[in-house]
Amino acid sequence: MSNGFIENSENYQPGLSIDCVIFGFHDNQLKVLLIKTPYEDKWSLPGGFIPLDQDIDTAASTVLNGRTGIEGIFLRQFATFGKVKRNDQHFNNAVLEHFKIPKEAGNWFTQRFVTIGYYALVDFLKAIPQKDNSQEIIEWIDHKEVPELILDHKEILDKALDTLRIELNLMPIGYNLLPEKFTIPELQKLYETILDKQLDRRNFLRKITNIGILNKLDEKKSNVAHKAPNLYTFDKDKYEEVLKNGLNQGW
Amino acid sequence: MSNGFIENSENYQPGLSIDCVIFGFHDNQLKVLLIKTPYEDKWSLPGGFIPLDQDIDTAASTVLNGRTGIEGIFLRQFATFGKVKRNDQHFNNAVLEHFKIPKEAGNWFTQRFVTIGYYALVDFLKAIPQKDNSQEIIEWIDHKEVPELILDHKEILDKALDTLRIELNLMPIGYNLLPEKFTIPELQKLYETILDKQLDRRNFLRKITNIGILNKLDEKKSNVAHKAPNLYTFDKDKYEEVLKNGLNQGW
DNA sequence: GTTTAATGTGTTATTATGACGCAATGTAAT
DNA sequence: ATTACATTGCGTCATAATAACACATTAAAC
Structure with a gap:
């Protein structure tokens, strides 16, 4: 939350915010980008407000781009949260004082905020956490070790993961979460981490290759213990096509 | 939009609204509950605003209950719409005059509205369209014959159906869309209508019964042409269980 | 009674899935 | 160098799910 914003609250959509659950994948762990709040021992999702002259998707994109430095990435709206008490007592006097927000502008903050949740999948190595100011702490945190979050951010995070x-x-x-060249075991680990479930190696290989979105390279991963696994890339065109048409038809 | 509301706009969440896509099923048609706008030849989704002291889900439930007279029904948030221009030029002077909204309160309406979309599945025969006032026209309309809608309501409706x-x-x-006793062919027609796709009778029967949510009754539908089909009910407990745990696991 | 248009039940071939076996490969220990 | 070991790659088999289709049954309409 920049001071530039505070002075211009009338330029933002009142009572509405954006919160982004930004997922990355590294060391076989699903990571979430979180920000330490300066005024208490809790963390929060990267978020922002919606300029009156911006689409909500654009505002979400701005948050994501501002926090990771990359753009054109996978970003999806997944739910909107609006319980009456969701930010009750949150922007209390102590917090308003911390941000040096004058009492008359305080009303803008103390009202109930409805927040629109987006989740993003980004390349951990390309997405460099960006601070809003020098004091800020923003870090990738293993989704299994998420500390206490402010407000209903835990609920938002859980819902994002469910989605x-x-x-x-x-x-x-995988396209947005893995580096350009990757191995099948890496892709499988990604799936297993997200699903929190072990998958059979051989069945996974069969199923994932049958989708027809992978290109096998004439190249193996180097500097690894044990047998060197093959490297793959995604076939961008086919990937996009499957992304558009969907995987399982069901009926 | 009742006049009671207009006089109390400060009691509602600013710049936010609810729109409900209410689905019913009748005569083998998927119906949508729509409202004719009094000031132009377009229709709109039933909607409303969010009282400051209500959760957004509650506000959606209020809209639904107020428009159909039933409660405790299937209601899901599916997306939030917030393009900058989505209600640009909509609440113009002509409209404000029609509703006898004074200029100073008009600003509340002419700002950009972000709307939270919910869709509902209701029993056509139990859901009786409720008018806000005697002039209002509210009707069940076949989803294949939806007339021109205001704003981005067509986009909202399409997204609801996609979801x-x-x-x-x-x-x-089906539990919320069909009467208590129904036949397999009726249930199949419901699926076919939603999916806009023909399904094989025999394969459908096998698949739907394998889910284990149907109770076959010792009773047949009467007064029908041709062979009388068997009647079924849903096994509420098993239905709820499957609803909670989901159908296809995929991975 | 015969016709007609539906429903109920069953069959078969194909495909997808889940649970494995086993050889190949590259690192690390001896 | 040889061996042990963990991991990868490829394949098999039984079972389940799916798609396509045949045939008998039922009740209203003529």
């Missing part, structure tokens, strides 16, 4: 799990059955995934 | 199609693969459906 991702469901969408894993409907669309291919 | 329903996807969720058809993840959860059972």
Whole structure:
């Protein structure tokens, strides 16, 4: 939350915010980008407000781009949260004072905020956490070790992960989370981490290759213990096509 | 939009609204509940605003209950719409005059509105369209014959139907759309209508019964042409269980 | 009674899935 | 160098799910 914003609250959509659950994958762990709040021992999702002259998707994209430095990435709206008490007592006097927000502008903050949740899948190595100011702490945190979050951000994070799990059955995934060249075991670890479930190596290989979105390279991963696994890339065109048409038809 | 509301705009969440896509099923047609706008030859989705002291889900439930007279029904948030221009030029002077909204309160309406979309599945025969006032026209309309809608309501309706199609693969459906006793062919027609696709009778029967949510009754439908089909009910407990756990696991 | 248009039940071939076996490969220990 | 070991790549088999289709049954309409 920049001071530039505070002075211009009338330029933003009142009572509405954006929160982004930004997922990355590294060291076989699903990571989430979180920000430490300066005024208490809790963390929060990267978020922002919606300029009156911006589409909500654009505002979400701005948050994501501002926090990772990359753009054109996978970003999806998944739910909107608006319980009456969701930010009750949050922007209290102590917090307003911390941000040096004058009392008369305080009303803008103390009202109930409805927040629109987006989740993003980004390349961990390309997405460099960006601070809003020098004091800020923003870090990738293993989704299994998420500390206490402010407000209902835990609920938002859980819902994002639930959505991702469901969408894993409907669309291919990995293009936005893995480096350009990757191995099947790496891709499998990604799936296993998201689903929190072990998958059979051999069946996974069969199923994932049958989708027809992978290009096997004449190249093996180097500097690895044990047998060197083959490297693959995604076939961008076919990937996009499957992403558009969906995986399982069901009926 | 009642006049009671207009006089109390400060009691509602600014710049936010609810729109409900209410689906019913009748005469083998998927119906949508629509409202004729009094000031032009377009229709709109039933909607409303969000009281400051109500959760957004509650506000959606209020809209639905107020428009159909029933409660405790299937209601899901599916997306939030917030393009900058989505209600640009909509609440113009002519409209404000029609509703006798004073200029100073008009600003509340002419700002950009972000709307939270919900879709509902209701029993056509139990849901009686409720007018806000005697002049209002509110009707069930076949989803294939939807007239021109205001704003981005067509986009909202399409997105609701897309969501329903996807969720058809993840959860059972019919409990909220069909009468208590129904036949397999009726249930199949419901699926075919939503999916806009023909299904094989025999394969459908096998698949739907394998889910284990149907109770076959010792009773046949009467007064029908041709062979009388068997009547079924849903096994509420098993239905709820499948609804909770989901249908296809995928991975 | 015969016709007609539906429903109920069953069959078969094909495909997808889940649970494995086993050889190949590259690192690390001896 | 030889061996042990963990991991990868490829394949098999039984079972389940799916798609396509045949045939008998039923009740209203003529």
